[in-house]
Amino acid sequence: MDLPHDAPFGVHNLPYGVFSTAGDPRRRLGVRYGDHVLDAGAAARATGAPADLAELLAAPSLGPLLAAGRPAWTRVRAALTSWLTDERHRAAVAPCLLPLADTAPHLPFEVADYVDFYASEHHASNVGRIFRPGAEALPPNWKHLPIGYHGRAGTVVVSGTDVVRPCGQRREPGEQAPSYGPSRRLDIEAEVGFVVGTPSAQGDRVALAGADDHVFGLCLLNDWSARDIQAWEYVPLGPMLGKSFATSVSAWVTPLDALRHARTAPPPRDPAPLPYLDDRAEPVPYGLDLALEVRLNGHVVARPPFATMYWTYAQMLAHLTVNGASLRTGDLFGSGTVSGPGRDTRGALIELTWNGEEPLRLPDGSGRGFLEDGDEVAVTATAPGPDGIRLALSEVRARILPARP
Amino acid sequence: MDLPHDAPFGVHNLPYGVFSTAGDPRRRLGVRYGDHVLDAGAAARATGAPADLAELLAAPSLGPLLAAGRPAWTRVRAALTSWLTDERHRAAVAPCLLPLADTAPHLPFEVADYVDFYASEHHASNVGRIFRPGAEALPPNWKHLPIGYHGRAGTVVVSGTDVVRPCGQRREPGEQAPSYGPSRRLDIEAEVGFVVGTPSAQGDRVALAGADDHVFGLCLLNDWSARDIQAWEYVPLGPMLGKSFATSVSAWVTPLDALRHARTAPPPRDPAPLPYLDDRAEPVPYGLDLALEVRLNGHVVARPPFATMYWTYAQMLAHLTVNGASLRTGDLFGSGTVSGPGRDTRGALIELTWNGEEPLRLPDGSGRGFLEDGDEVAVTATAPGPDGIRLALSEVRARILPARP
Numbered sequence: 001m002d003l004p005h006d007a008p009f010g011v012h013n014l015p016y017g018v019f020s021t022a023g024d025p026r027r028r029l030g031v032r033y034g035d036h037v038l039d040a041g042a043a044a045r046a047t048g049a050p051a052d053l054a055e056l057l058a059a060p061s062l063g064p065l066l067a068a069g070r071p072a073w074t075r076v077r078a079a080l081t082s083w084l085t086d087e088r089h090r091a092a093v094a095p096c097l098l099p100l101a102d103t104a105p106h107l108p109f110e111v112a113d114y115v116d117f118y119a120s121e122h123h124a125s126n127v128g129r130i131f132r133p134g135a136e137a138l139p140p141n142w143k144h145l146p147i148g149y150h151g152r153a154g155t156v157v158v159s160g161t162d163v164v165r166p167c168g169q170r171r172e173p174g175e176q177a178p179s180y181g182p183s184r185r186l187d188i189e190a191e192v193g194f195v196v197g198t199p200s201a202q203g204d205r206v207a208l209a210g211a212d213d214h215v216f217g218l219c220l221l222n223d224w225s226a227r228d229i230q231a232w233e234y235v236p237l238g239p240m241l242g243k244s245f246a247t248s249v250s251a252w253v254t255p256l257d258a259l260r261h262a263r264t265a266p267p268p269r270d271p272a273p274l275p276y277l278d279d280r281a282e283p284v285p286y287g288l289d290l291a292l293e294v295r296l297n298g299h300v301v302a303r304p305p306f307a308t309m310y311w312t313y314a315q316m317l318a319h320l321t322v323n324g325a326s327l328r329t330g331d332l333f334g335s336g337t338v339s340g341p342g343r344d345t346r347g348a349l350i351e352l353t354w355n356g357e358e359p360l361r362l363p364d365g366s367g368r369g370f371l372e373d374g375d376e377v378a379v380t381a382t383a384p385g386p387d388g389i390r391l392a393l394s395e396v397r398a399r400i401l402p403a404r405p
Numbered sequence: 406m407d408l409p410h411d412a413p414f415g416v417h418n419l420p421y422g423v424f425s426t427a428g429d430p431r432r433r434l435g436v437r438y439g440d441h442v443l444d445a446g447a448a449a450r451a452t453g454a455p456a457d458l459a460e461l462l463a464a465p466s467l468g469p470l471l472a473a474g475r476p477a478w479t480r481v482r483a484a485l486t487s488w489l490t491d492e493r494h495r496a497a498v499a500p501c502l503l504p505l506a507d508t509a510p511h512l513p514f515e516v517a518d519y520v521d522f523y524a525s526e527h528h529a530s531n532v533g534r535i536f537r538p539g540a541e542a543l544p545p546n547w548k549h550l551p552i553g554y555h556g557r558a559g560t561v562v563v564s565g566t567d568v569v570r571p572c573g574q575r576r577e578p579g580e581q582a583p584s585y586g587p588s589r590r591l592d593i594e595a596e597v598g599f600v601v602g603t604p605s606a607q608g609d610r611v612a613l614a615g616a617d618d619h620v621f622g623l624c625l626l627n628d629w630s631a632r633d634i635q636a637w638e639y640v641p642l643g644p645m646l647g648k649s650f651a652t653s654v655s656a657w658v659t660p661l662d663a664l665r666h667a668r669t670a671p672p673p674r675d676p677a678p679l680p681y682l683d684d685r686a687e688p689v690p691y692g693l694d695l696a697l698e699v700r701l702n703g704h705v706v707a708r709p710p711f712a713t714m715y716w717t718y719a720q721m722l723a724h725l726t727v728n729g730a731s732l733r734t735g736d737l738f739g740s741g742t743v744s745g746p747g748r749d750t751r752g753a754l755i756e757l758t759w760n761g762e763e764p765l766r767l768p769d770g771s772g773r774g775f776l777e778d779g780d781e782v783a784v785t786a787t788a789p790g791p792d793g794i795r796l797a798l799s800e801v802r803a804r805i806l807p808a809r810p
Contacts, residue, residue, distance in 0.1 A: 150555035166728035237554040238643020323571035
């Protein structure tokens, strides 16, 4: 099957996922190719791939491939490229290409630990102004370290999974005591998530230059946030129930190898960070020029530019491990909300609507401070590829269901 | 093998763990019995146990037994009791009892999500006074919900594993910018950890009365804390690198079934919590009368009383799931530091030494504000058993190694 050279999910992209079909409920590794899914295990068998590659691709999860490390990632990507482009494989591979619409996605890997960062200066400044009016917008540590916290790995769900509005404690302005009920300020956070493949030992540190040995690829991520629950609970130990009900990730993980043309210098940092975070002498930049779009009920409400992020994924990983914390295959870390400088570049409703005070107007005439039941949110992104083409990152999409009684 | 009726690890106790031996490196399920370990899988085979029980006990981890749910937990405990006390099993079981000293412990289960609470009013008040002098000791939400946060599941280690002093950013008093280096204020937190067996579905809530269907048992836990790293990083998203380098748990998990006689009424709560946390009408109390001891280099430095904890494990679990967050087999949640009202009942050095200002004097004449390299910390506990005997919880012990260059 031939795709145009500039297809957004063409041969320069090749993101990985896990799928099943109505006729065959087994979970299988797939590679998205245009509007099709290559059954990767079947293709390995059909093309007579080496046994070690075939075994990685026959797994029901991305886990074994993630754990195999960068040399294996490179070999598998080269093999997939050959299977999809070499005339000699055409007949063998054709039956392994299934229409995307006939497949059901699954969470592509078991999430080990999930960490969420807070790496956009624009987002952190906006939230600081909203939550802590009168104080400095950024806390004093913000420009010295990529602030992050651990989230709930067990509630990470794949794109397309409905999200039930959470209940919990929230305190109304002016009240002394909290009340209990469904969140009234349910929000999104449009983020990029990074997937760790190669583990590290407890006690070791991963230097900036080691990031690409450990990070396999990335996905889009929506860190659903119940702002009212979060505001009441988060002092002093951070967000918990305001976040832990669900985090959505895209079904297809884009390998870092597909994003060579998206690398870009991060913004200048002032003050210079401590040496373990100082990337000025690194041979490659770790900034990524990804253009995100956030859609609410099909209507674009924001276009956050990932290139504006203050901290890079290499800095996040170096910070995460500087105390000797180990990495496991399947660790997932999110960038934090991606927000740019302009109002229509903000990746969360709390910023887009200034805590609900300036509701968005949707084309159907309705307004939105925060999410309503039935709302559907989708985050998509594109990145520069070779020859001026744009590659697509796989969307993360979900619909809000009413709270359960 | 007969033990005295009042043995601390006798037949009324029977905690579970995973061990190997020098001669047989396979990981096997064991049950601690006095100074011996019963190889549970071998005993099941030797006694001709039903196939389903034998399969649970033949696993290399507690996971399958945890997932099997409370009816299976009850059947397995009854079988173990019979194997260890019934004359008819004596000859078959004797070869399955190995000296504890000949076994090496392993982490008994794969930790899914790790959450740490902050459930001692005395601890939270002391820390509030130290970290936020001049402000209210307790934050306004403290008596309305059990505050907690997610920790790093991947760095939970079994008792006996050395802990490397972490490096990181810390800011000296009076300085504007942070510096990098080994933590200078390395601390302990003596806690009780609760192990979830039965999972719950995303969107569901676990009511107080459901806690004992989900919680399999408990361990002792030391939540190592680098106070200088934590103080600099924790605003606004909570503790991260100050905690994520290591969390130690005891090698043996005490089943909740062994602690029937330890149940006790929790302290009165004022104000009354919201209905989902209100335990006044529950048929059983969820407080636990555990007497902890903290030893530093063999010297008892604190005796924290778990019965004084403001929030119970049932309340922690109800809160954790009230937003629909799912539970997985292997979820671990810690109580937070156990501190009582008296100075020598505090479970962390920061409280015992008032942030280092009032060092402890050890019998060798040395003083301790915080931990020094080479220090060994052990937390033990006992609980009331039947007939006035005291059961022992398995210790959590570790030694501090110097920071790596």
